[in-house]
Amino acid sequence: MRNDAPVMAFLGISENVSQSVNVDERFSSLNILNLRMEIISFIFPLNLSNFFSLFALYDIEKFDEIKIICKDNNQKQVFSSTINTMISKSENDFLEESDTSIMESFISRNSFWMVIPIQFPQNAIMMEPGKLIFYLRDKNIDYEIGSANCFAARARPLSDDQISALKSDPTAIKHIKFIIGCNKCKEELKVIAGLTKPELSKDEIWVEDLPNNFECKCKNISFNTSYIKNGYQHLINENIFSKKSCTITRQYERKTLRSLLFQYSKTLNQNPKEEIMQKFLEKHTILFHFFSPLRIINKAPILSKYVTDFVILSKNGTLNLIEIEKPDKLITTKKGRRTSDFNHPFDQVRDWLHHFKNHRFTVLDEWGINTKEVTKIKGIVIYGRDHNCKEDDLLKIKSSDFGEIIFYTYDDIANSLTSLIQDFDDI
Numbered sequence: 271m272r273n274d275a276p277v278m279a280f281l282g283i284s285e286n287v288s289q290s291v292n293v294d295e296r297f298s299s300l301n302i303l304n305l306r307m308e309i310i311s312f313i314f315p316l317n318l319s320n321f322f323s324l325f326a327l328y329d330i331e332k333f334d335e336i337k338i339i340c341k342d343n344n345q346k347q348v349f350s351s352t353i354n355t356m357i358s359k360s361e362n363d364f365l366e367e368s369d370t371s372i373m374e375s376f377i378s379r380n381s382f383w384m385v386i387p388i389q390f391p392q393n394a395i396m397m398e399p400g401k402l403i404f405y406l407r408d409k410n411i412d413y414e415i416g417s418a419n420c421f422a423a424r425a426r427p428l429s430d431d432q433i434s435a436l437k438s439d440p441t442a443i444k445h446i447k448f449i450i451g452c453n454k455c456k457e458e459l460k461v462i463a464g465l466t467k468p469e470l471s472k473d474e475i476w477v478e479d480l481p482n483n484f485e486c487k488c489k490n491i492s493f494n495t496s497y498i499k500n501g502y503q504h505l506i507n508e509n510i511f512s513k514k515s516c517t518i519t520r521q522y523e524r525k526t527l528r529s530l531l532f533q534y535s536k537t538l539n540q541n542p543k544e545e546i547m548q549k550f551l552e553k554h555t556i557l558f559h560f561f562s563p564l565r566i567i568n569k570a571p572i573l574s575k576y577v578t579d580f581v582i583l584s585k586n587g588t589l590n591l592i593e594i595e596k597p598d599k600l601i602t603t604k605k606g607r608r609t610s611d612f613n614h615p616f617d618q619v620r621d622w623l624h625h626f627k628n629h630r631f632t633v634l635d636e637w638g639i640n641t642k643e644v645t646k647i648k649g650i651v652i653y654g655r656d657h658n659c660k661e662d663d664l665l666k667i668k669s670s671d672f673g674e675i676i677f678y679t680y681d682d683i684a685n686s687l688t689s690l691i692q693d694f695d696d697i
């Protein structure tokens with residue numbers, strides 16, 4: 271090996287690094303998943319503290335101390351970290367100490383290349399997409415040892431049917447609040463993001479109202495806000511904000527769900543028209559949570575021939591064509607036979623399914639659904655009330671086979687909301 275060969279190399283970035291002890295306690299192994307040279311994010315400024323940078327270091331015995339500096343492409347320091355190798359020489363122990371950063375590294379006595387993970391500290395922020403460049407500092411000279419790229423992923427704004435589906439998810443995010451501030455002049459932005467603009471306090475700012483550029487008083491931080499504006503809806507949709515970096519308000523609490531259940535039962539008991547129930551379900555898509563919707567389309571037409579009441583694409587790829595009827599229609603006659611009113615929606619949905627299958631590509635295209643997203647198709651009939659039917663008759667009907675169609679009463683929908691409320695603490 272040449273004398274001037276670098277003693278250290280940057281290997282890449284990973285979010286998933288853990289140390290595990292082997293059977294023999296003197297040995298430990300490093301688990302590194304998804305090692306790569308780039309970070310792709312929907313949002314910038316990006317807090318890097320979930321990431322580790324990994325380095326290979328040769329012949330550690332030669333050094334008393336190793337200093338690593340990370341800068342962005344504007345030569346602004348992102349973080350610096352000092353690995354004190356003296357400790358490891360004397361104690362040969364797991365090292366967890368740094369004046370400038372959080373660092374977890376394990377250094378052995380071996381005179382070979384070894385891998386050292388360094389976690390980005392909490393205050394390591396990448397303001398905009400760009401390069402992260404790593405340097406080894408030796409006797410006040412910085413030697414570049416590698417770099418990684420931060421890219422911005424472009425998110426499309428959510429469509430109405432995606433938003434409806436999101437509102438049916440009991441764990442969905444309603445609002446998030448995060449603070450971006452300068453640690454020198456202390457100027458900060460308290461940003462609120464969500465699907466709808468909430469009431470704000472004086473010092474808060476709605477995400478869409480952010481100025482295009484933010485620069486703090488002392489000019490220490492400056493960034494383009496378009497990455498926040500373009501990315502936040504995607505992160506809300508994916509439910510991937512970390513609690514570490516922001517405050518999250520969920521769409522639902524037990525209390526809101528209870529009051530919805532009350533409203534739903536009250537509405538049903540007033541024998542509402544079908545249109546009233548249509549509007550109620552459009553507004554409160556959480557009642558469809560048991561479908562695990564990815565998209566909910568109201569009144570989706572099947573070409574120009576039929577109009578469904580709802581089409582729900584479930585996360586598992588099932589496409590549900592839903593017909594709802596006026597709730598007080600009877601399921602059975604006094605003799606326990608199915609009424610003709612009851613048979614009607616099933617015939618209807620069968621026609622839908624038939625027509626849909628004949629024109630699958632065209633219809634899906636009109637609905638804006640990719641044909642690859644659909645793995646199965648089902649018809650759904652929501653009809654009638656449990657108490658309008660004798661218990662035995664109802665049991666017999668609910669357990670009968672309707673082929674590709676599933677039958678729910680309006681009470682089944684209520685029951686599913688009830689069990690959601692019961693389980694809600696666990697979410």
Ligand SMILES: [Zn+2]
Nearest residue numbers: 452455486488
């Ligand atoms: Zn400042």
